[in-house]
Amino acid sequence: xxxxxxxxxxxxxxxxxxxxxxxxxxxxxxxxxxxxxxxxxxxxxxxxxxxxxxxxxxxxxxxxxxxxxxxxxxxxxxxxxxxxxxxxxxxxxxxxxxxxxxxxxxxxxxxxxxxxxxxxxxxxxxxxxxxxxxxxxxxxxxxxxxxxxxxxxxxxxxxxxxxxxxxx
Numbered sequence: 001x002x003x004x005x006x007x008x009x010x011x012x013x014x015x016x017x018x019x020x021x022x023x024x025x026x027x028x029x030x031x032x033x034x035x036x037x038x039x040x041x042x043x044x045x046x047x048x049x050x051x052x053x054x055x056x057x058x059x060x061x062x063x064x065x066x067x068x069x070x071x072x073x074x075x076x077x078x079x080x081x082x083x084x085x086x087x088x089x090x091x092x093x094x095x096x097x098x099x100x101x102x103x104x105x106x107x108x109x110x111x112x113x114x115x116x117x118x119x120x121x122x123x124x125x126x127x128x129x130x131x132x133x134x135x136x137x138x139x140x141x142x143x144x145x146x147x148x149x150x151x152x153x154x155x156x157x158x159x160x161x162x163x164x165x166x167x168x
Contacts, residue, residue: 005034008059008086010050010077012069013040021065044073051080059086066091066105074098087151096142096167101151106136140164 009025011018022038029036037057041050054062064070064077071094078099081088090096091105114134122128144167148155160166 006037006057006059007034008037008039008054008057008062010062010064010070011038011040012042012067014042014069015067025063041069043069044076047073047076047080051084051086054086055084061087061089064088064090064095064100082147082150085151087153093140093142093165096144096147099147100144101147101153102141102143104141105139107138107140110138111136142167 007029009022011022022036026036037054037059039050039053041047051062062081064081070077071092074095075098078088078095081101082099087101088095090100090103092108093103093105094108096103114136118131118134121131141163142165143155143160143163145155145160146167
């Protein structure tokens with residue numbers, strides 16, 4: 001019987017989008033022959049138990065999505081992933097800059113720039129209902145080689161060449 005790779009997903013049960021996102025992620029994982037282990041954490045006091053569960057269930061990696069709660073505790077989450085030797089992927093660069101392994105997601109700087117443009121239009125008299133809905137257009141892949149080395153991982157050069165930023 002083939003071994004199933006388990007990927008941990010830390011979620012905030014207080015986020016109403018979570019169920020839809022989990023369903024989509026689990027469907028994609030099944031297609032790839034992987035299993036998603038959903039571990040819920042609704043506050044700082046839950047993080048230690050969540051990571052202990054991931055280790056007990058033999059998760060080979062953990063995904064930590066863009067979530068205001070998780071951003072608030074970024075340093076602690078990155079430290080827990082390191083302490084438990086779990087490769088972790090994040091949605092925003094700031095986690096990788098704080099010591100996370102890698103991130104792929106929208107550029108917060110670019111997103112803030114889009115928001116600022118919309119606010120400027122409103123301040124100049126535009127009606128919010130008349131403004132277009134803007135989608136992020138810039139995404140970043142960031143890899144932290146120090147963290148990869150600490151985890152004993154080798155990141156292929158072909159992957160590093162695709163990265164927007166490599167932290168050494």
